[in-house]
Amino acid sequence: MSTSVDDAIRALLLLMPRLVGRVKRTPPPPELASFNLAPRHLSLLAYLLFEGKLGVNELASRLEVAPATVSLMVGDLSRKGILRRREDDADRRRTIVSIAAEHHAAIDAWLGRGAAAWRAALSPLTAQQRRMFVDTLLAYERAIGDA
Template sequence: MSTKDRDPGVDDAIRALLLLMPRLVGRAKRLRIPDELQSLALAPRHLSLLSYLLFDGPMTVNELATRLEVAPTTVSLMVGELSRKGVLERREDEADRRRRIVSITDEMLPAIDGWLARGAAAWRNALAPLTPEQRRMFIDTLHAYELGVADES
């Protein structure tokens, strides 16, 4: 890109983000995992699944798969793994006995809530002052960045 094609405002924003993003990632990595969850070897995909169940409540494997944008078989494997470890439980749906509802176990709920609540509160504080359109633009921008970085690998 030649110097004349550059937008100083965009370049200033990029510089700010180049400083901010490593700090955000560093802070996220330093979030202390509760003792009850230390031995579970949780991956980022588990964090997303647990976040949905914590903030949106119990749901089916298909609902989780839709939200996580993965195949139901992938979610089913994760749910099975976390169920064996005592983190999640599956129960029959009273409205449709063919369906299984997935939820966080009562024993693990306090630890998971304590672990994830601070991040959710920080996002709420950051996003609440924005209009719905601004929030959508922010999320779309992060998605575009994610795709751009993924294309480079």
């Protein structure tokens, strides 16, 4: 079945607001509600949940922001007890960040569903199709940013 560009746009104009709405309607679990987590914290927490312990520079690279930005977020979340930071035993200049054990289950229950949903959606695709999908979303983000 062939889908024209206009047909695909129509489908996405219906789909995207529903996706965004569902994400916005997924409140943090009660045990995290008092922390006033901002959207910028979600990507950081999701990376730590998905990847495990990471250094500040690794987080900055993956989040595509400056290390100073990540340091500020990590400092804020560490003061709230959501994250733990420690020096890397092999390199004392390197800070290792992880989700605090007492909050890991709540964060996993909250953000882990998104990772599982992406895995279900992307697993049937070939590596090339997955790359095309991600590249298409990136191109959309650039185009909407230019508008």
